[in-house]
Amino acid sequence: MSRRLLHSLCRTQSKPRQLSFSVCLPTEIHFSIIDxxxxxxxxxxxxCLICRAWASHAQLLLFREISLRHDNYERFLALLSTRHYLGRSVLCLHVSSWRLWNEPKLRILDSITLTTSLPNLQALDLAHIALAPDDIAIESGGPQWRFISELQIRFSKFTTSEAMIAFLALFPRLENLEVTQCRIDNLASTGPRSAPLAHRIVLPDWHLKHLALGEFPPTPLVDWLVQEPAELRVDHLRILSVGTDASALNGLLCKIGGQLKHLELPELTSRGRGQQVALSIKPCVVLSTLTFSERSSYDRGHGIIHTLLDIASPSMLRTVSFDIHLDAGYRDTLWEAIENVLIADGAFSALETVEFGMSGIADGRSSFNKLLTAGEHAVFLMKERLPILEAKGLLQFHFESAPTNAEEVNDGRVISDDTQRPSMWPRQIWSRMLWKKEHPPFSTL
Structure with missing residues (x-):
């Protein structure tokens, strides 16, 4: 009887209660995770759909970078009219009005200038715009434009040279400027060199970390940068097109060459092939990085060699980089002659790196695409063609982009640098055998 009573008491005895609690993180940690x-x-x-606190912070992140087109800018203006705090979070603004190309005014930019306040705006990207001297954006300009540090203008149209230059002068604190693929209507009939500015437009005291000049507006813009007595400093200059007459660009290099550290040049043709005035980089006395953009096999390296020979000796150049496409016939370039220039007479004694930025996929001319990826083939080829630079440990390879889904079309393997994987000596021997069989030694200049 006592045992039954003891068992019943054990069954009815309450078990110890387990304490349940939840950890509540501070809101600041939530916001740090959302960032x-x-x-x-x-x-x-x-x-934004979870709770109001998260929605307010996520909306600020969503409005950091805004893209406006002809079909959504009115909705954006209406939203800012009711929620003024969102305008303070906008850091980068992209404006594209290609539907309004033929209209006399840039409606989108004018509306933003007059009705909104973007006090923290830092970057402005304009595409397919049309500006005239009597536009509101040129005559008045909102105060928010005066604090922009990055300006990019692409595929745009200006009625006169004054319109383009006066618009650029509205940004006194620029650090990055890119003007590419633009057009000036009145420039076609008068000629690029016979249309001086009607009145002087003062050049702001710019110290540009990056300046990129495209194909169509180089002469009026470059002439303004050269002729204005105001000080102009540029750290990185990117030239997208030189043309047959490089006198305007030569004048710009004479003005900024004393401080220019990084120069990026497009594909250059050899001198004497229809060129009236060739590009000269002799004024770039403190140049530390020189980049060549090789897009096809038309040049074959003659322009690169003449440019390297144009650098004053002894040179302070530490990095020479080449942007090549794996499907653009890069194997036809005279890399042996380029190597001879880089190692001859100690003119480039400060050289530390020769970089190859590669992109694209194989062009299908190789007979061993199933054994080697396009990236491995390019690395082995360059090491064979540049043995002295390879022996000194100066060669570096970087793959800037990969095909869709990051895979090769031919063999389905990811493009990668052979320096990032274990050495595979069968592939190296096979690559050298095929290279010597299909490509006899190139003759130098």
Whole structure:
């Protein structure tokens, strides 16, 4: 009887209660976690639906970078009229009005200038715009434009040279400027060199970390940069097209060459092939990085050799880089002659790196695409063609982009540098055998 009573008491005895609690993180930690999703629009939109606190912070991240077109800019202006705090979070603004190309005024930019306040705007990207001297954006200009540090103008149209230059002069604090593929209407009939400015437009005291000049507006813009007595400093100059007459660019290099550190040049033809005035980089006395953009096999390296020979000796050049496409006939370039220039007479004694930035896929001319990826083939080829630079340890290879889904079309393997994987001597021997069989030694100049 006592045992039954003891068992019953054990069954009815209450078990110890387990304490349950939840950890409540501070809101600041929540916001720090949300900050890691900046740029992920879909994820930020989902976070806006969880709670009001998350929605307010996620909306600020969503409005860091805004793209306006002809079909959404009115909705954007209406939203800012009711929620003024969102305008303070806009850091980068992209404006494209290709539907309004033929209209006399740039309606989108004028509307933003007059009705909105973007006090923290830092970058402005304009595409397919049309500006005239009597536009509101040129005559008055909102105060928010005066604090922009990055300006990019692409595929745009200006009625006169004054319109383009007066618009650029509205940005006194620029650090990055890119003007590419633009057009000036009145320039075609008068000629690029016979249309001086009607009145003097003062050049701001710019110290540009990056300056990029495209094909169509180089002469009026470059002439203004050269002729204005105001000080202009440029750290990185990118030239997208030189043309047959490089006198304007030579004048710009004479003005900024004393401080220019990085120069990026397009594909250059050899001198004497229809060129009236060739590009000269002799004024670039403190140049430390020189980049060549090789897009096809038309040059074959003659322009590169003449440019390297144009550098004053002894040179302070530490890095020479080449942008090549794996499907653009890069194997036809005279790399042996380029190597001879880089190692001859100690003119480039300060040289530390010769970089190859590669992109694209194989062009299909190789008979061993199934054994080697395009990246491995290019690395082995360059090491064979540049043995002295390879022996000194100066060669470096970088793959800037990869095909869709990061895979090769031919063999389905990811493009990668052979320096990032274990050495595979069968592939190296096979590559050298095929290279010597299909490509006899190139003759130098």
């Amino acid at each position: 890691h999703f900046e740029g992920d629009i879909l994820r930020l939109r989902r976070l």
